[in-house]
Amino acid sequence: MTIALIAHDAKKELMVQFCIAYCGILSHHTLVATGTTGKTVAEATGLEINKFLAGSQGGSQQIASRIGCDEIDMLLLFRDPLNPKPHEPDEASLLRLCDVHNIPVATNIATAEMLIHGLERGDLDWREIVKKS
Numbered sequence: 234m235t236i237a238l239i240a241h242d243a244k245k246e247l248m249v250q251f252c253i254a255y256c257g258i259l260s261h262h263t264l265v266a267t268g269t270t271g272k273t274v275a276e277a278t279g280l281e282i283n284k285f286l287a288g289s290q291g292g293s294q295q296i297a298s299r300i301g302c303d304e305i306d307m308l309l310l311f312r313d314p315l316n317p318k319p320h321e322p323d324e325a326s327l328l329r330l331c332d333v334h335n336i337p338v339a340t341n342i343a344t345a346e347m348l349i350h351g352l353e354r355g356d357l358d359w360r361e362i363v364k365k366s
Contacts, residue, residue, distance in 0.1 A: 234306040234352065237296045238266035238274060239288055244311035245270060247342060249277045251309075255349050256280060262352075265305070267292030293323045300330045307357065308338040309345050 236259065240248035252259060252274045264282045266274060271284035286292035299305045308331055310324070331338040337357060339345035351357045 234357070235263040235265060235299075235304060236307045236309065237299070237305045238264060238270050238282070238309050239293060239296065240267075240270045240311040241288075241313040241316075242269075243313040243316060245273050248309070248311050249274055251311075251342060251345060252278050252280065258349055258353050265296065265299070267296065288323075293327055297323070297327045297330050300327070300334055300336055303334065305336060307348060307352070308336055309348070310338060310340050311342070311345070312340045 238248060238252070248270060256278050259278075259280055264274075264280055265271070266282050266284055268284050268287040268290070270288070271282040274280060275282045275284075285295040296305065296308070300308070308327070310327070312324070328338060328340075330336070337348050337351075339348050348357065
């Protein structure tokens, strides 16, 4: 699976801690991320991450385009709900694309942990199930 990682500035450390905790699972998948998030996580974990532009410079849009092309299988977007961002319309579009393309998405640590445990158990291989039917 290809997993996209995005974290607002106030949530980058949480994303790093999440990736450290689940490094063993994440290492078996292809990881992509917005620039700063990817750099921060890669430095802390040693995970190989394909980095796009910073989110505020279009990295979120680059990930959105890959969702539209069915190149992303899961999105972990750790948002800071208490501090509005000027690029929130981009995020709304990103979340809409996830809905359109049936991409599992987590916007907080609790949901991310549910998804990662489902991934570990093999519960999220829905694309394989669809291909077989």
